[in-house]
Amino acid sequence: MLDDRDTTFSCRQMTGTGLWDLTSNATAWRALLGSRYGAADLPPYAAPARATDLSGLPPAYIDVGSAEMFRDQDMAYANAIWQAGGQAELHVWSGAYHGFDGIAPRAAVTRDARDARTRWLRRLLTQSGHVPGQVRPDPV
Structure with a gap:
């Protein structure tokens, strides 16, 4: 949930469908917002x-289904991060709907999404100097 205004094409396109x-x-x-819902000055x-x-944001991993209402706002958010000079990895999973990975944990698209998330996290940790699976000694 990135934008309470819900004005993107995919928000309208997916109205009444999916979970x-x-x-x-x-x-x-x-x-979440109570009376501030839709307020023009929402922080x-x-x-x-x-x-x-x-x-100045940390690296972001964004994934979304192509058949869900968040598709366009997630893509726009990744684009805004890139335009600000930040790092974002964006995956749009073809045919996937919101919550697909929890509802269909054995589906091929879920396995692919999980693998992509894991690879991204491993790359990020490796770049930071932490090797996944390696225990660091306590500093003396």
């Missing part, structure tokens, strides 16, 4: 898509 649609999303945003910490400056 999470506009109704579910509006309910969740209202629960980016409450709705990250409203941030005007995404520079």
Whole structure:
């Protein structure tokens, strides 16, 4: 959930389909924001898509199904990170819907998504000097 305004094409395209649609999303945003839901001056910490400056963020991993309402806002968020000079890895899983990996844990797309997440995290940890699976000695 990045944007409480739900104005993207995929938000409207997926209305009434899947496990999470506009109704579910509006309910969740209202629960989170209360009377601030939809407010023009909502801070980016409450709705990250409203941030005007995404520079300085840590590397981000973003994945989304092609058949879910968050598709367009997730792609726009990754693009905004790149435009700010940040690092984002974006995966759009063909035919996947919101929550696909929890509902169909053995599906090929779920295995691919899980493998991609794991590879990204390993690369990130390796770049930081931490080798996955290696125990670091306590400093003396």
